[in-house]
Amino acid sequence: MSEAQPSAVGGTKSHRIYLLLKDAILSGRLPAGSKLPGENKLAEQHGVSRVTVRRAMEALQTTGLVERKAGVGTVVLEQPLDATVMTASVSNLMPNMVKMSQASQVRLLEFAYVLPPEMIRERLGMGQGGKVQRSVRVRMVDDKPFSHLVTHVPEAIALHYNEMDLANTPLFVLLERSGVKVDHASQSISATLASHEVAEALDVAVGSPLISLTRVVFDEQGRGVEHLDALYRPDRYRFQIDLERNGDGNSRYWEPKVGGVPTSGKAE
């Protein structure tokens, strides 16, 4: 499906309604074959005119999400499972490892040595005044971007590799090559909206939903060696967590299924 950007053509109200309906379709809440509410109903629900609703419907049709059937109404079309959807298993953090390393490409958008923002400095446990290498990368499969990665690495470590390395090799590999003894990582997953800048890089409309992940990686001495802010397109990436129920009686608990796949790289 091509990423039309109706924001550039239509008004903003219709664009918002387009985004909401598109999201409902891609997330499966409006499954293939289901009928959208009528124009009057949608107009009322969103407090807009029928003209605005019609514009949103046209955009949905243009982008292949719905079909208008005479005498039936607007029907959701079957969405071909995007071949580039990556699934990141949380237990081993390897989102289709082979595919990832062989088929994905990286575009390096920014590369600089800077003073880190306060929050990142604190999370890395760095003292005041220390510099970090900041890089912005976009990861793609078949020229389709799926992740936007902003990383901060303390200068002393980052000096072991250069811009070109970063464009060609997963950061995680570069860290271990630099002699860093990676020990543990802390991650949190949330949701956010695509800002102007990110929307452009990921080829989505401004205000689209994105999965956000923040990761801080520590070495054996507990020093922060990498801070990652990653944003993922939910139509091309998702986190998979499989669990097993273990234990007996009153001490039953859930455990993630640990794959233990040997890895030299890591999901970004």
Added chain:
Amino acid sequence: MSEAQPSAVGGTKSHRIYLLLKDAILSGRLPAGSKLPGENKLAEQHGVSRVTVRRAMEALQTTGLVERKAGVGTVVLEQPLDATVMTASVSNLMPNMVKMSQASQVRLLEFAYVLPPEMIRERLGMGQGGKVQRSVRVRMVDDKPFSHLVTHVPEAIALHYNEMDLANTPLFVLLERSGVKVDHASQSISATLASHEVAEALDVAVGSPLISLTRVVFDEQGRGVEHLDALYRPDRYRFQIDLERNGDGNSRYWEPKVGGVPTSGKAE
């Protein structure tokens, strides 16, 4: 922070800009003390008038996110860490277990026996024509909603408990009480936008970002016993995944830190 709904008062363009800036602030991309771009810059960036930008700024100020300082500009305010933010640890799936069971309340919005949507029927591995119990619940702490839960449970299991049970007891406990031998679960985490209905239940603006989680729970025979579609407010809930790097040499891998906390309930 109270959830003002500027969409009801301002226009939709300004509302969208308000949402984007609010998201940038709450996610830490615009940290406390940082200055927002000027009105002209924002107007240009978003292709709107200065009046529209000003309306968004007013909403940000009204909701306590920014402060306008004479001669300085619009500055991001310190956001008090919301006391109700829940953190779900993925390794043991217990988001602050004690807090969860003692301090959270459930509002049951819907309860009915229905034919399941095709996708859910397939995921549960059910035959055609079988009914499910469908419930919609909202979970809150101190009257502040943080999750919106839609569950589907095969009729034969669901008949062991009633509406009142569901309003008072975690579904997971009800399943085990019904004699179900829970064995494993498959989960996927993504991001989505708040639809009209969900926005109202979670007290957020339509189009706000939400974390979405889909979980299918299976028994020892591999039969689907619960299908959950959960939506979480990212300002009140987040998934935490801590990892350890284990193994030696070429067979190093990441493992989630398993807490193994005994549990009778489960994160919803």
